[in-house]
Amino acid sequence: xxxxxxxxxxxxxxxxxxxxxxxxxxxxxxxxxxxxxxxxxxxxxxxxxxxxxxxxxxxxxxxxxxxxxxxxxxxxxxxxxxxxxxxxxxxxxxxxxxxxxxxxxxxxxxxxxxxxxxxxxxxxxxxxxxxxxxxxxxxxxxxxxxxxxxx
Numbered sequence: 276x277x278x279x280x281x282x283x284x285x286x287x288x289x290x291x292x293x294x295x296x297x298x299x300x301x302x303x304x305x306x307x308x309x310x311x312x313x314x315x316x317x318x319x320x321x322x323x324x325x326x327x328x329x330x331x332x333x334x335x336x337x338x339x340x341x342x343x344x345x346x347x348x349x350x351x352x353x354x355x356x357x358x359x360x361x362x363x364x365x366x367x368x369x370x371x372x373x374x375x376x377x378x379x380x381x382x383x384x385x386x387x388x389x390x391x392x393x394x395x396x397x398x399x400x401x402x403x404x405x406x407x408x409x410x411x412x413x414x415x416x417x418x419x420x421x422x423x424x425x426x
Contacts, residue, residue: 276307277307277309278304278307278308278309278310279308279309279310279312280310280312281308281310281312281313281333281340281413282312282332282333284304284305284307284308284310284340285332285333285340287304288301288304288338288340288415289335289337289338291304292337292338292417294337298360298362298394298395298396299394301360301362301394301415301417302362302392302394304415305362305364305392305413305415306364306392308364308413309390313342313366313411313413334419335419336418336419337417337418337419338415338416338417338418338419339415339416339417339419340413340414340415341413341414341416342366342411342412342413342414343411343412343414344409344410344411345368345370345404345406345409345410345411345412346406346409347406347407347408347409347410348405348406348407349405349406350403350404350405350406351403351404351405352403353375353379353401353402353403354401354402354403355400355401356395356396356400356401356402357400358418359396359416359417359418360394360395360396360416360417361394361395361396361414361415361416361417362392362393362394362414362415362416363387363392363393363394363404363412363413363414364390364391364392364393364412364413365387365388365389365390365391365410365411365412366389366390366411366412366413367389367409367410367411368389368406368407368408368409368410368411369386369387369388369389369406369407369408369410370386370387370404370405370406370407370410370412371384371385371386371387371404371405371407372384372385372386372387372393372402372403372404373385373402373403373404373405374395374399374401374402375399375401375402375403376399376401377399377400377401379401382399386407387412
């Protein structure tokens, strides 16, 4: 099955989500998304930072979907997923994800290519991203991102 728009993806996840879903099931839903409707929500800016596009109607108390536009060589700080899971799908370009242990030692560095997904949960729980090209990524975060913090 292919999912061609973000609203359909949201509805499928919402109708099938419970707090006991494992990352693999949720990653399969995100991987099925193959739409281009995310382009209609983009507002480019001339600043050097990433554009984080949160779609209010694609968020609820269980999870949220959002899109990030990445400029080449931009990066995140270390993100702490101690209390929530996250799935990332690269829609255009290429990102590199770095996983850390709780002492901030690098455990693994993995490229995420166009149309591939990555997921993280509470173990090890710490990661960061760097854009290897101008890129676009889709993120599913559960529970919603307001519960996280960066280190």
